[in-house]
Each structure stands twice: as structure tokens, then as C-alpha cells.
Amino acid sequence: LLHSAQDVRGPDAVEQELRTALQGNELEVFFQPQIDLTSGACVAVEALIRWNHPTRGMVDPQLIAQLCEERGMIGHLTQFVLNTTLRHQTFWRTQGVDVSVAINITALSLADATFPGQVEQALATWNADPKRLTLELTESSIVENEGMALEFMNQLNAMGCQLAIDDFGTGYSSFAYLRQFPLRELKIDQMFVRNIL
Secondary structure, three states: OEOOHHHOOHHHHHHHHHHHHHHOOOOEEEEEEEEOOOOOOEEEEEEEEEOEEOOOEEEOHHHHHHHHHHOOOHHHHHHHHHHHHHHHHHHHHHOOOOOEEEEEEOHHHHOOOOHHHHHHHHHHHOOOOHHHEEEEEEHHHHHHOHHHHHHHHHHHHHHOOEEEEEEEOOOOOOOOHHHHOOOOEEEEOHHHHOOOO
8 A cells, every 4th residue: 555655756756657547547436335324225425536556556545635636636536536426326326226425525626616517517417416416525624715615615505416524523613613504414533433332
């Protein structure tokens, strides 16, 4: 498992390999199920990016995101994950499996005025129901860009998309603070629930 850019001939080499992997559709999207504890049914899945490097094995997903953010590839990565996820969802629906899907959005996407339009186009391309798509933002990205985040979330909410805050509890926001955002879901950070049993 690659944990840092230095593991493969320095960050520039990793960047070029990652660019090539993105262009060649070598990255994969894995799906983590979300289970209804009452019924035991899988009601949703969360998209997770994976890269099985041809010589080094599985690359740390955080390294992928970090490099994409630092080297201007995050828009390409996000579009890849969004379209791949909606394509799978459409296929599953033809097989009688109707689940919601969720993808993670980085802070940089909040600054991209074209992103809501890209989501709308992807939904139309795959004939997907926006109510079955959840876009997850981290608590820290929202706190750092409050005004921009609110406008961004209102646009996506108006389209019918669901919105969630991921890793809640790692920042400094209060529950009262969250009332201004059109959220459907609050995901408590694992540090609070890891030892719940």
C-alpha cells in the first residue's frame, strides 16, 4: 500500500502515473454498503476511489485525493467518480436493485461554480433520480467556506440532490450552526462510534 508520494520515485512521478491512470480509466470505484439496521437491507452505497498500481499494488486513497487536489486533477477525479457511480446505479436498477448512492465532494469543488451544472448533466446522462444521489462534504470544508458552501448546497438541493456532512465532530461547528444548511444526513466521525459496542 502506497502511503506517500515519495514511495514511487517522488511526487512528480506519481502525479504523471496518476494522470495516466485517470486518462486510461485505470482507477476503480468500490462501493461500501449502508445497511438499515432494522431490516438488514442494503439501502445505499458510498463510492470509494481505488487505484491498483501495476507494480506497487493498492495506493492509499488519501494520497490519490491529496495529489489530485494539489496538482489540479480533482475536477477530473470527481467527474470520474460521479459518472462511474451513476452508471453503476443505472445498471443495478435494470437488475432490480434500487439503492441510493453517495459520493464525497472536496473543498475545492465548493469553489467550482460549474460543479452543480456538471452534476445536473451527469444525472441527465444516466437518467438518474437526483433524490437518490447524496453529495457528502466534510465539516471542515463547510466551516472554512461558509457563504460559498451555503450557495453551493442550495443549488444542489434545488436540483433534488441529497446533502450530507461527513466526519462530523472533527471540526468546531455546533448542531445549531448546521440548521442553516439544507442537510439530509449527518455522519458522525468514527472516533465517536468506533467502540460503541
